[in-house]
Amino acid sequence: MDCREIIKLISDYIDRELEQVKREILEEHVKVCERCKTILNTTEKTIFLSKKIYKNKKVPRKIEKVLFYQIRIRYKK
Ligand SMILES: [Zn+2]
Known part of the structure; x- marks a missing residue:
C-alpha cells in the first residue's frame, strides 16, 4: 500500500x-x-482539539472532512 492509500x-x-x-x-x-x-500525529492532535472544542465524542463529520481535505492538499504539494 502506498502513502496515498495510507492517508x-x-x-x-x-x-x-x-x-x-x-x-x-x-x-x-x-x-x-x-x-x-x-x-497521523498532526491529524490526531487536530481531531483531539476539535473534540475538546465540541465537547462530545464525535467531531461533526463535516468538520472532519474539511480537516482531511486540507491534510490531503498539503500532502500533495
Ligand atoms: Zn507513507
Whole structure:
C-alpha cells in the first residue's frame, strides 16, 4: 500500500473504525514512513482539539472532512 492509500485510512484509524488488517498495515507503514507518521500525529492532535472544542465524542463529520481535505492538499504539494 502506498502513502496515498495510507492517508485515506487515517481518518477511520483515528475513529477506530478501521478493520484489524488495515490497521496493522497502517501501523507498520508509519513505523517506516516519517511523512505518514507526521500526518497521523498532526491529524490526531487536530481531531483531539476539535473534540475538546465540541465537547462530545464525535467531531461533526463535516468538520472532519474539511480537516482531511486540507491534510490531503498539503500532502500533495
Ligand atoms: Zn507513507
